Amino acid sequence: MTRDWRLPAVAIGLAIAAGAVTIWDSPAPWRHAVVLAFLAIGPGLALVGLLGLDDPLEELMMIVGASLVLDLLVAEALVLGSVWSADVCMQLLMAIAIGGAVAHMRLVPGGEP
Amino acid sequence: MNVKTATPAPSWYSPPRRTRARSAAVQRSAPVLPLAVAVALWVESLDGVELDAMTDLGLVSVLPPEYFLALGVLTAGFFAAVFARPTSERLPAAYATALVLVLHATPAILYETLRYPWAWKHVGIVDYIQRHGAVDTGADFLTAYHDWPGFFSLGALATEATGESNALAIASWSPPFFELLFLGIVVLLARTLSSDRRVVWTTAWLFLVANWVGQDYFAPQALAYFLYLLIVAVALRSFTVRPHTVLIPMPLRFASVVSLVRGPRRPARSRGRRRLRTEARVGLAAFIVLAGAAVVSSHQLTPLLLILAIGALVHFRQTELPGLTLLLVVMTTAWVALMARPFLEGNLYWIVDSIGSPTGNADETLLNLDEASSGLVFVSTVDRVLTATVLALAALGIARRIRRGRLDASALMLAALPGVLLLATSYGGEILFRIYFFALPFLALLGAYALFPSPRAGGGTRAAVLAAGACGLLLAGSCFAYFGKERFHHFTDDEVRASRWLSDTAPAGSLLVSGTFDYPWAWRNYERFEYLALDGESADVRRRAARSPVETLRALMYDDRRPGAYLVITRSQEARVDMTGVMRRGTLQRMERALARDPAFIEVLRGPHASIFRLDPGAPR
Numbered sequence: 116m117t118r119d120w121r122l123p124a125v126a127i128g129l130a131i132a133a134g135a136v137t138i139w140d141s142p143a144p145w146r147h148a149v150v151l152a153f154l155a156i157g158p159g160l161a162l163v164g165l166l167g168l169d170d171p172l173e174e175l176m177m178i179v180g181a182s183l184v185l186d187l188l189v190a191e192a193l194v195l196g197s198v199w200s201a202d203v204c205m206q207l208l209m210a211i212a213i214g215g216a217v218a219h220m221r222l223v224p225g226g227e228p
Numbered sequence: 229m230n231v232k233t234a235t236p237a238p239s240w241y242s243p244p245r246r247t248r249a250r251s252a253a254v255q256r257s258a259p260v261l262p263l264a265v266a267v268a269l270w271v272e273s274l275d276g277v278e279l280d281a282m283t284d285l286g287l288v289s290v291l292p293p294e295y296f297l298a299l300g301v302l303t304a305g306f307f308a309a310v311f312a313r314p315t316s317e318r319l320p321a322a323y324a325t326a327l328v329l330v331l332h333a334t335p336a337i338l339y340e341t342l343r344y345p346w347a348w349k350h351v352g353i354v355d356y357i358q359r360h361g362a363v364d365t366g367a368d369f370l371t372a373y374h375d376w377p378g379f380f381s382l383g384a385l386a387t388e389a390t391g392e393s394n395a396l397a398i399a400s401w402s403p404p405f406f407e408l409l410f411l412g413i414v415v416l417l418a419r420t421l422s423s424d425r426r427v428v429w430t431t432a433w434l435f436l437v438a439n440w441v442g443q444d445y446f447a448p449q450a451l452a453y454f455l456y457l458l459i460v461a462v463a464l465r466s467f468t469v470r471p472h473t474v475l476i477p478m479p480l481r482f483a484s485v486v487s488l489v490r491g492p493r494r495p496a497r498s499r500g501r502r503r504l505r506t507e508a509r510v511g512l513a514a515f516i517v518l519a520g521a522a523v524v525s526s527h528q529l530t531p532l533l534l535i536l537a538i539g540a541l542v543h544f545r546q547t548e549l550p551g552l553t554l555l556l557v558v559m560t561t562a563w564v565a566l567m568a569r570p571f572l573e574g575n576l577y578w579i580v581d582s583i584g585s586p587t588g589n590a591d592e593t594l595l596n597l598d599e600a601s602s603g604l605v606f607v608s609t610v611d612r613v614l615t616a617t618v619l620a621l622a623a624l625g626i627a628r629r630i631r632r633g634r635l636d637a638s639a640l641m642l643a644a645l646p647g648v649l650l651l652a653t654s655y656g657g658e659i660l661f662r663i664y665f666f667a668l669p670f671l672a673l674l675g676a677y678a679l680f681p682s683p684r685a686g687g688g689t690r691a692a693v694l695a696a697g698a699c700g701l702l703l704a705g706s707c708f709a710y711f712g713k714e715r716f717h718h719f720t721d722d723e724v725r726a727s728r729w730l731s732d733t734a735p736a737g738s739l740l741v742s743g744t745f746d747y748p749w750a751w752r753n754y755e756r757f758e759y760l761a762l763d764g765e766s767a768d769v770r771r772r773a774a775r776s777p778v779e780t781l782r783a784l785m786y787d788d789r790r791p792g793a794y795l796v797i798t799r800s801q802e803a804r805v806d807m808t809g810v811m812r813r814g815t816l817q818r819m820e821r822a823l824a825r826d827p828a829f830i831e832v833l834r835g836p837h838a839s840i841f842r843l844d845p846g847a848p849r
Contacts, residue, residue, distance in 0.1 A: 180458045190381035199361035201388030
């Protein structure tokens, strides 16, 4: 994985796909695959891309780790605040993913750093 | 007769282009072939497995020979791939991924229901969050889960976002998911601590085959463990001060080794240090803090180990994150003081009791085998031998490295540190498992050094065969150790149906009694009921329950303030009692027959694998 447009594009694509399958209540296998893929890598994808790590395995582990941490902290904040809503949680995570992707595109204009 | 003899081709000979292409293709595909064969054997082995025929040896007793052949082919193919020239990282990774699937996806595919009773309880906390939209930090039962709700909040998110009504489907696939994460992070750690790719991949394989303790199910510790290893990896890779391996001065003197490991007062530039931009280092530090917060708010034990590990790495100058230890201490203390006080108040007595009593803490983990069935004795012996072998391999690795003048300071520290927990807590009788689990990635690395102590040592076919043989033996042991308790870790549809009926039908406030907690329990509407398992009662009560079940159960269950009291007995509970000997063999079966004859107990549900009785409080004694 390198710091180019692909990471933010995948992050935005996954966020939109996760939103779409949730809104249209897609059948189980598709919804499961898209939503779980988004939760596993979506929120951390573009953000970790900003770090410019040179080892693909390290970048992958960081993407998954950062995504799960963000998912967990956002969900936990809503639960502890007694305002739990999976839809709101997904929207916040999509905003993080898309925000990270936009930041990535602004800060890393193209190609290798 | 015209006999053709093979003569070597002259040096100027160049085979036709098509032959060259074919031979290159064969060379390329040869290492992939065992992988394809192993996967085909595995898929074939899953067909027609008779789970009902399982013996006290667990799942191993019903898996066909093809399954074990697949594991053997995978092991041989993996080491062939590790030693192959030209080298490739993808091939060993593909073999290791296949091993994870063969070991950890098999139960998810074979069983129709979620494996392991504790996982059902965790599904129950997700169910609570789904229904209430909050947690109850002062809950009477399962308080710890409400006080550390991070993982369960994530579980609720994944469940609802996928449109599921409960977390059962997601929980079933947790073991392969978490094991894949563990594999990735162990390879990353091994790569950080060693530049020898044989060591890196052998570490990964050793970790996978020796990880028999089963902490990969749908549980906070699995996620916290991954994050713990990831934080350690980031600290070691991106905030390195000194090389992770130090040269030992000869002649060997203790003081000189200590001063070498600790290093100079000022951080030294080292070869292991990576050049990262300041923004990247800030980003990674921010990640560590956020991941630390996720660990602190999800699990009770992992933050302690994280503090110990980061503290030791900073103290011995293996990483330069001096404020992190203090920050983790503050976050953990603040969480316990503000969020987890109800848990602390209810459990302080045993926490204080277990401080400073390592032998007592260790004894609580070990299963008493005096009354156990021969199958369980064999399984428990295998898991102890497996653990001892991993420790012995690691010790051998340390010795062989020291002989070559190398001390793997970081790995040694991270392998030894979890042992400190033995002084601090029994962790509800699980502490030895947890210590082994936290130490395992680093024990595996040191064990790999036993086979390949230096880049020049063990380069030939003999080393590959030796490594494959050692790992193959450990894998055979792991199959017994990991799958050995499946008679009571696996539940049939009938058992789940009975449990669902009970949680949907019993009036709120009812008491639910069972022989043991080895059944799908507390996973729906869990907070509406009280729970009691006979195997958790005193030895005297257990004896009386076996001798005169009707009177004993009536005394335990009768309370006119309760709207109902139920007894649930399942095949899995019977298996647990018969295998462990916690009560006399056949106690639950005799109990079932006695209750069926007594008018005080009404049989409200009967299936092939589960019975439920309701106490009729008005019945004549």
